Amino acid sequence: MEELRKELAKEKEKNALLLDIINAIPEPIFAKNWQGHFIFVNKMLAKLYNTTPEMMIGKEDTFFTGNKAQGQFFKENVQGIMRRFEAENVYEDTTDAKTGNILHFHSLKIPFKNHKEELNIVVIAKDITEITALKNTAEASAKRLKHVLEVSGEGMWDWHTQTNAVFHNSEWERITGIKHSENSFAEFQNHLCSEDKLHVNQALNALIEHNIPYDIEFRMTRPDGKEIWVWDRGQVVERDSNGKALWVVGIMQDVTQAKHDQAKINFMAFYDALTHMPNRSLLEDRLKQAMEHTKRSGLGGAVLFIDLDQFKALNDSYGHQSGDQLLIAVSKRIHKLLKAEDTVARFGGDEFVVILNDLDANSVNAALKAEVIAEEIRKNISLPVAIKASNLSTLIDYKITASIGISLFNKEVKDANQLLQLADLALYQAKANGRDDCVFFDPIMQKELSYTLELEKDLKAAIDEEHFVLHYQPQYDRQQNIVSAEALIRWDSPSKGLLYPIHFIDFAEETNLILPIGNWVITQACQQLQRWKSQPILQDLQLSVNISAKQVWHKSFVNDIIDIVKKYQVSPSQLMLEITESVVLKDLTESVAKMNQLRDFGFKMSLDDFGTGYSSLGYLKSLPIDELKIDKSFVNDITVDESDLIMVKAILDLGKNFKLNVVSEGVETQTQRDMLYDLGCNLYQGYYYSKPLPLENFVSVVQNTNALVAISS
Ligand SMILES: Nc1nc2c(ncn2[C@@H]2O[C@@H]3COP(=O)(O)O[C@H]4[C@@H](O)[C@H](n5cnc6c(=O)[nH]c(N)nc65)O[C@@H]4COP(=O)(O)O[C@H]3[C@H]2O)c(=O)[nH]1
Structure with missing residues (x-):
């Protein structure tokens, strides 16, 4: 008996231990009979139902939750499992009796038969409420992200590196055009442009192996054959214990349009829109590269400066479109004659520049080779070009020639700009030779160039520091x-x-420096007239000043000269403005308008070098002038050359008829003077x-001469 009691006590202890163990488990564990009544409940479930395990025995869930529908579901579910007699995993919800919140459970339901062979079920449940909430939040975020990406036009990809499986969103499929995706990395690779494959793989490898950010642009070929540019970015989201990437996600954007726009902008910045040849900027860059290359290779090169002869005539006769056609044809011809490493660029207008690379280490050989190519270019350009002129119905075979200046470069030559200038100088020589010619730059030209550069400086x-003086050459009337x-x-x-005008006036014209110089002359003349105002012998003198073409055509010329005269308060009638016949003839209407303005203000106007231009009575009549100056070339030979005499006579008659003063310039001898006198000339100027004379000498000559004449008369 004692034995049995001990045995029972032991058994009780074992059961109590078992119960303690089950109660210690922080997840609900319970058993139900066929009717769905609890036959065993651990503390965890009782806690959920806000009761004790003892209170739950013999009752159903509904008793505690009040949720009948749920209770019915539990009942049917466990009965089904008991019937099938197979353990099952079930995801189910229940209600927290204390809070009324829905709780989610993952329950393992195992049917068994008790010692009476009755069907029962034991349930081991796991509370997954928190995990479910997290999962739901993650799913909602993923859904939101997906929407955002779709809306923003971003394709999304998700790559599992172990399996090489790739998942895409619909935007990715829209961008790449890959509709029936195999969802594999190989499929993505198959659509990469062959040129970019290596680049993409290297970038992905760098991301996977070394976590180097993957952010690249590359081209893909869509199934419809269209090539697209994409911008692809990705990140590793999961790595294994060795740090190897397992899961990579990324986004892709179609940047084809932006790439095309960029390419267009680049093209416009560096290529000529008409001929599609490199423009001046790219040429300068290529020339620098060529010179760098020469330093390494030791092989000399050449620059050819090409200018089409009388290209303007084509534009003038057949319109600009014809000119454009010719420029395109010429650029193509030149391009065809060059090696791939050479360059032909449109420098501007009808000018092209060619860079010839790798000619020869020996400069004589390099020159010979450059000449052969230049000659070939020249000959090719001179072949007829079929042009469709807008004003003609049929094609015309237009022939044009080209002048070419050549300068050579080797590793010693450093300045790309100077190289172009030298070729330009040689071109100038080719033009001067009568055009349709190739000319090499030579050192004499170099001298001229350095001289020109120095002269300009x-x-x-001299303008800044006013290193100029005026000399005065007297003009005499018939009474001396x-x-x-x-x-x-x-x-x-x-x-x-002391430098004479022949050394700098033409140059000043070319460089526009004549504008400040011209203003300086007018200012000086006005200052002089102002100073002479108080000196009786000098106060009535008139001063003639030469006005250059550039001055006349300058927009503020009339106002500037009026301002100067006003400033020094001199009478404009004391200033005789000498304008050459050629200036007037360049634009008769505009010249007449300006001369009228000046004359209306009171200035006197003189036509200089008269007779050397295409003088015609017709235009003389319309000119607002006061004086004609017979050019000294006629005066010079008046005594020996019958035609010059006739010319001078004619000009003097013209003056008389139009009531103009006529000045004979370059009177060097008594005979010339006398002849002119007899012909009725009013004014004389000459050696x-x-x-x-310098100012002081001139003043004393005037004082002596005029005083003497005054006494003798
Ligand atoms: N052989 C010979 N020559 C004579 C004789 N009498 C005068 N001359 C020269 O002939 C030139 C007359 O000036 P121009 O025809 O206006 O020709 C001027 C004019 O076109 C230009 N020039 C001079 N000064 C100015 C100026 O202030 N402004 C502008 N724009 N041009 C000027 O330079 C040209 C040359 O000026 P210059 O050297 O001073 O040369 C002067 C003068 O020294 C003569 O009997 N025999």
């Missing part, structure tokens, strides 16, 4: 009075001494009387 400094003078500029250079 010096002349600018000095009635006027021509103011003639001299450059009083500190380094070169016979006086050379142009």
Whole structure:
């Protein structure tokens, strides 16, 4: 008996231990009979139902939750499992009796038969409420992200590196055009452009192996054959314990349009829109590269400066479109004759520049090779070009020639701009040779260039520092009075001494420096007239000043000159503005308008070098002038050349008829003077009387001469 009691006590202890163990498990564990009544409940479930295990025995869930539908579901579910007699995993919800919240459970339901062979079921449940909530949040975020990506036009991909499986969103499929996706990495690779495959694989590898950010652009070929540019970015989201990437996600954007736009912008910045050849900017860059290359290779190269001869004539006769066609044809011809590493660029207008690379290490050989190519280009350009002129119904075979200047470069030549200037200088020579010619730059030209550059620098400094003086050449009337003078500029250079206009006036015209110089002359003349106002012998003198073409065509010329005269308060009628016939003829209407304005203000106007241009009575009539100056070339031979005499006579008659003063320039001898006198000339200027004189000398000559004449008369 004692034995049995001990045995029972032991058994009780074992059961109590078992119960303690089951109650210690923080998940609900319970058993039900066929009717769905609890036959065993651990503390965890009782806690959920806000009761004790003892209170739950014999009752159903509904008793505690009040949720009948749920209770019915539990009952049917466990009965089904008991019937099938197979353990099952069930995801189910129940209600927290304390809070009324829905709780989610993952329950393992195992049917068994008790010692009475009755069907029962034991349920081991796991509370997954928190995990479910997290999962739901994650799913909602993923859904939101998916929407955002779809809306923003981003394709999304998700790559599992172990299996090489790839998943895409619909936007990715829309971008790539890959509709029936195999969802594999190989499929993505198959659509990469062959040129970019290596680049993409290297970038992905760098991401996977070394976590280097994957953010690249590349091309893909869509199934419809269309090539697209994409911008692809990705990140590793999961790695194994060795740090190897397992899961990579990324987004892709179609950037084809942006790429095309960028390409267009780049093209416009570096290529000529008409001929599609490199433009000036790209040429300069290529030339620098060519020179760098020469330094390494030791092989010399050449620059050819090509200018089409009288291209303007084509534009003028057949319109600009014809000119465009010719430029395109010429550029293609030149391009065809060059090697791949050479360059032909459109420099501007009808100018092309060619860079020839790798000619020869020996400069003579390099020159010979450059000449052969230049000649070939010249000959090819001169072949007829079929042009469709807008004003003609049929094609015309237009022939044009080209002048080419060549400069060579080797590793010693450093300045790309100078190289172009030298070729340009040689081109200038080719033009001067009568066009349709190839000319090499030579050192004499170099000298001219350096001289030109130095002259420009010096002349600018002379303007700033006013290194100019005026000399005055008297003009005499028939009674030998000095009635006027021509103011003639001299450059009083500190380094070169006194320089005459022949050394700098044309150059000043070319460089526009004549504008400040011209203003300086007018200002000086006005200052002089102002100073002479108080000196009886000088106060009525008239001063002639030369006005250059550039001055006349400058928009503020009339206003500027009026301002100067006003500033020094001199009478404009004391200033005779000498304009050459050629200036007037360039644009008669505009010249007449300007001359009228000046004359209306009171200036006197003189037509200089008269007879050397295409003088015609017709235009003379319409000119607002006061004086004609017979050019000294006619005066010079008046005594020996019958035709010059006729010319001078005619001009003097013209003057008389139009009531103009006529000045004979370059009178050097008594005979010339007398002949002119007999022909009725009013005014005389020349070495016979006086050379142009510095101010003081001129003033004393006027004082002596006019005083003497005054006494003798
Ligand atoms: N052989 C010979 N020559 C004579 C004789 N009498 C005068 N001359 C020269 O003939 C030139 C007359 O000036 P131009 O025809 O206006 O020709 C001027 C004019 O076109 C230009 N020039 C001079 N000063 C100025 C100026 O201030 N502004 C502008 N724009 N041009 C000027 O330079 C040209 C040359 O000026 P210059 O050297 O001073 O040369 C002056 C003068 O020295 C003569 O009997 N025999």
